[in-house]
Amino acid sequence: MNNPGIMRLILQHLMRKYQPDAALLNSVESYSCLAAAASLGLPTVSLLHEFAEYTRPSGKMGRTLIASDIAVYPAQSLKESGLRELHEMWASKMVPNSIQIQPQGYLGFNGKAQKDNDWSLRQLLKLEDEAIVIAGAGHVQPRKGVDWFLETCYYFKQLLQKRGDARAEKLQFVWLGDGFHIDDIQVSIWLQTFMQKTGIRGQCYFPGAVDDVQVALAEADIYLLTSRLDPFPNVAIDALQADCGMGTFDGSSGIADFLVEKKARAVTAPYGDTHELAQQLADNLDILLERDGRNLEICKRHLSFERYVEQIELTLEDAAQRQRDIQEVIANSVIFQQRFNPRFYSLDFDDASNIGTATHFLSLLYKGLVHAKPFPGSDIQALVKDQPYQLGSSFADYVERAMQQVVEDMPVTVLRGAGNKPYAGKIALQFHIYYNDLIPEYCSYFKTLADHDVDIFVSHVNELTSEEKTLLKETVSGELYCLPVGNEGRDVYPFHQLFVAKIVDNYDVVGHFHTKKSRDSGGGVGERWRRYLLGNLAGSPPASQEILGLFEDEKVGLVFAEDPHCIDECANGEYIEKLLAPLGYAKRNRYHDFPLGTMFWARTEALKSLTYLDLATFKLSEPIPYDGSVLHAFERVIPQLVQEAGFTVKRVYTPNTYW
Known part of the structure; x- marks a missing residue:
């Protein structure tokens, strides 16, 4: 729903009926609900699994960071993407203190394939036991980088052939996911052309979507995440859980940050450099094929969904405390009540409303941000730039100081x-x-x-x-x-x-x-x-x-x-x-x-x-x-x-x- 007025009315009704402690939003696409909640003073935590580069309309990610009491990204690269938009589109050079990084946990859904003991990816594709399966996954579309997957596989095979490595002929390239169709002239036809002209068509397979990716990846040797931008895909977590060797591009996904940080059995290459990724695969093939349990252990240790939920619960409590501090200032700060000029400030999270201007100003101030002056003559910008609010200190005292900041030489x-x-x-x-x-x-x-x-x-x-x-x-x-x-x-x-x-x-x-x-x-x-x-x-x-x-x-x-x-x-x-x-x-x-x-x-x-x-x-x-x-x-x-x-x-x- 993109109508902020209706969303605000719905939330007001829900708040009166259920008295929720906070709102947990699971995507940047929840912005209309977020804006209404923030304007009404309901504590908010946004779980952001998107890059700003492909989020539309442009500016939505920045607005989400501004409105959320706390925003949670799964990886540093996604945080940096959001901050770039905040800087470029919202002229905000400060880094808000409200952004956390917490990778989501392994979900481990049980699909139909797990109930069918006879199902096998290799049997489905009639692959020999000694075949080396290189897998990718996702709906066939440009963002998923299926073309980069095929290019990497082609260069990988070439490198092994040049080295006289017999394993080149054992390589089998499998893309799991729907969307590859003979009549698709947008993507599939060009993938088909590439495979035919490079001579790898006989080693490439597009079986479509599978009922259980986990079971399929258990029979893959290496998983390649070649998306142009892909936040922290569950299929990559599935690949870790399956203890696959892994390969990806730096800056293309939060999972790339995670693999490097945790020293996984994986290789990375510069963004979009399929030649270099193929080189890394060839140079480290023995290690990638080892299946020594390292990636599985990383998944168990760092991607527990139970611990993820526990952390989110703590984050919701943190957001609620922020809002309590903010609402206390609105209710009890004499100097804030005397000096804050809502008409002059005029900003609100919900553009269709003007009821949350004080909450907007104080919420940004709490985060270490400022977009407008709280009253004519204020020098709030200098204070926030030089001495932003420090978490753990008295917010009421900081507001007291902020409301006394004026530009002395330009009354x-x-x-x-x-x-x-x-x-x-x-x-x-x-x-x-x-x-x-x-x-x-x-x-x-x-x-x-x-x-x-x-x-x-x-x-x-x-x-x-x-x-x-x-x-x-x-x-x-x-x-x-x-x-x-x-x-x-x-x-x-x-x-x-x-x-x-x-x-x-x-x-x-x-x-x-x-x-x-x-x-x-x-x-x-x-x-x-x-x-x-x-x-x-x-x-x-x-x-x-x-x-x-x-x-x-x-x-x-x-x-x-x-x-x-x-x-x-x-x-x-x-x-x-x-x-x-x-x-x-x-x-x-x-x-x-x-x-x-x-x-x-x-x-x-x-x-x-x-x-x-x-x-x-x-x-x-x-x-x-x-x-x-x-x-x-x-x-x-x-x-x-x-x-x-x-x-x-x-x-x-x-x-x-x-x-």
């Missing part, structure tokens, strides 16, 4: 819009237009500046109609100046050109705005972000008076909208260094607070250092990346430029706004 003014006079200085409004259809929307906000002395400098990529020019001119009290530009450097290059040529020496304050859509973000984010920025920088006549009135203090050099999201320099470190180098400024350790979206008000004198940059600094041709460019570096260094010039920075926030 936030909560806009009230009362008792202000228009700013007396001369203002330049620099407006870059790429999307002409947004002109009326922006003009409706610019009209809040009607009581101020404002000239508007418009840079535009597309031609403006006479109606559009009239609308722009009537928006402000002063003059309209238009500059046609090419589509280079987005809004920053035209701003730099006009600031240096027309604005810096003739105006007291400059406001920079541009027609933002942010199509890369998707999901309507660009529209919400644009309206949030406009609403906080020019939301109403009283608000605009209050914002511009901040510049009556001669020390104030920059005013921008406080943003709830936690972000840093991202992929812009080298660009920040290159941008600052001509000015003689050093790159700072962190860039957490800046005019995200590059819209702001600034004292022109505070940005005078821009006149020392080459005029082609921001002249970038499209396509410009979503992140990692001198343009993204510019928005991050704006506060630094102002502070280096000796001015202060302020942020503003309009109550009950978010995006």
Whole structure:
């Protein structure tokens, strides 16, 4: 079920009726249930048996790690896969303390074959007793790597033949599983072609699914796990239980990690390197065929399903304690109740709800993660990065400390819009237009500046109609100046050109705005972000008076909208260094607070250092990346430029706004 609203209602009913202690979820595909449970404060443990690379929609694995009180992977390689997605799609560089590694146990299902004492894989395939059976298993499809299995077998046979090893002719290659069919033109036809053209067709068998893999593998000598990605397949555990020699690719499966760690009778090769896997098989064939009980003992010692269940029970208790700590803070922490702003924070595990914002924030904080600020002006990002919560210490004390963290040198003014006079200085409004259809929307906000002395400098990529020019001119009290530009450097290059040529020496304050859509973000984010920025920088006549009135203090050099999201320099470190180098400024350790979206008000004198940059600094041709460019570096260094010039920075926030 993918409807979070319905899932939340179902869970609420179950919780009222049965009072469950926790929720145990057995797959990343359980995310809709997980999100509802997490939002409702029900302790959650997710057993994750998937790689993030093939989990769709993309981002689901990261969301699962964020929402689960505890996530359990069977192996390190799967954990690393999930963390890569968490970093790449969720910009989270911290490693949550909520991930555990626990291989699942051997299930040992009894199938029909075990009840039929006469059933034999070798008899079914009419194989001689001295045949060396190399087995693989799984439904025939690309992820299972049947082609890699056949390639490995082919190269293995070639190597033995070149060495004069008579066992080459005894090799028999058996794939257990359905899906191989003469009429399948997606996979089977190409496997058939490979077998025919390499001459191994007579040694290859596709008997289909068997009733009991364990019995079948008892008659195999070597099991090859050649999947492209296969978390911790039960069939591989069956092969260990059958004491087969084993071969696999590094990074393709959690079982590969396990085999190396436990020093199993097995060989591994670099990912997808069928030549090297064949080489390893040939070099270690005697050991692999020995069947000395080592792999069986590893299975018994480390893959007990009873111990696995016991560990999961302990993990559920751990998750329940986490939630008790979190709910205690929500119920009893005075400072949290006073300072946490759910509207500003706005995040929840369940996107269809807004009832779990406090639980969301505290749950992430417990894990050592943070995605948004709990209140305007918070410096939570610095605390979590430098000193994440340590398991075993008092969570209530940590929250107390977290709710007192503020950015001292960039205070936030909560806009009230009362008792202000228009700013007396001369203002330049620099407006870059790429999307002409947004002109009326922006003009409706610019009209809040009607009581101020404002000239508007418009840079535009597309031609403006006479109606559009009239609308722009009537928006402000002063003059309209238009500059046609090419589509280079987005809004920053035209701003730099006009600031240096027309604005810096003739105006007291400059406001920079541009027609933002942010199509890369998707999901309507660009529209919400644009309206949030406009609403906080020019939301109403009283608000605009209050914002511009901040510049009556001669020390104030920059005013921008406080943003709830936690972000840093991202992929812009080298660009920040290159941008600052001509000015003689050093790159700072962190860039957490800046005019995200590059819209702001600034004292022109505070940005005078821009006149020392080459005029082609921001002249970038499209396509410009979503992140990692001198343009993204510019928005991050704006506060630094102002502070280096000796001015202060302020942020503003309009109550009950978010995006």
